[in-house]
Amino acid sequence: xxxxxxxxxxxxxxxxREEGVVVEYQDGRDTLYRGVPSAEEESVRTGPGKECHLLVxxxxxxxxxxxxxNDLKTxxxxxxxxxxxxxxxxxxxxxxxFPGVIARHAEGRRIEVEADPEEARGxxxxxxxxxxxxxxxxxxxxxxxxx
Numbered sequence: 267x268x269x270x271x272x273x274x275x276x277x278x279x280x281x282x283r284e285e286g287v288v289v290e291y292q293d294g295r296d297t298l299y300r301g302v303p304s305a306e307e308e309s310v311r312t313g314p315g316k317e318c319h320l321l322v323x324x325x326x327x328x329x330x331x332x333x334x335x336n337d338l339k340t341x342x343x344x345x346x347x348x349x350x351x352x353x354x355x356x357x358x359x360x361x362x363x364f365p366g367v368i369a370r371h372a373e374g375r376r377i378e379v380e381a382d383p384e385e386a387r388g389x390x391x392x393x394x395x396x397x398x399x400x401x402x403x404x405x406x407x408x409x410x411x412x413x
Contacts, residue, residue, distance in 0.1 A: 273342055275351025280323050280330045286402065287391060289321065289332060292349035299393045303402035309380040310392040310403045311372060317395050318377040322364050323388040330388065335369050335377045381405040 279290030287303065290296040299319075312318050317337065323330035333351045334340060345352055353363055355371035363369050366385025370378040381390040383406060390405040 270338065270354055271342055271352070272354055273345040273350075273352040275331045275333055276349030277329050278321075278332050278349045280321070280328055282327055287321070287393075289330075291347075293347045295348070299391070299402050300400065301402050303391055303404040305406045306392075306403045307406060307408055308382075309378060310394070310405060311378040312376050312392075312394045313396075314375045315396070316377070318369075318379070319393040319395075320363065320367070320369065320379055321391040321393070322367060322381075322386050323391075325388055327389060331364065333363055333369075335363075335379075336371060379405065383407055 276292055278292065281288040281290070286298050286300040288296055288298050318335040320333045320335060321330050331351070333353055336354055337352050340352070353361060353369060355361060355369060357371050360368055360370035364386055366382040367390060368380045372378045379392050383390050392403045392405065394401045394403070
């Protein structure tokens with residue numbers, strides 16, 4: 267079975283907590299992305315070869331849609347069972363993955379996510395991880411970043 271296909275996302279549960287962001291998958295499991303996400307104005311760029319998970323909440327912040335960008339580890343069937351989607355981007359390719367949210371495969375195996383949270387109509391979180399650690403970001407508009 268291939269693990270390099272685009273997979274359409276479903277809806278996942280979201281709970282914003284003091285200690286981080288909890289995502290509840292459609293199969294009943296959940297995961298905690300630890301730490302208060304740091305606010306980043308308009309975009310986030312990962313380090314080379316890092317895993318990139320993108321979460322866009324609905325306006326109520328209680329559910330959302332999650333995508334793994336260029337994930338090569340997770341089988342299609344697992345993604346389909348959990349409701350997590352995947353988008354595969356070739357080097358240099360960019361795609362509007364949700365209204366107001368663009369993912370780009372930048373140079374050096376980096377992923378860049380640009381977002382306009384107002385157009386996305388929810389909060390936009392980017393989780394970056396590898397075997398050494400994880401980071402959490404929230405993409406905010408220019409007016410929110412100055413607060």
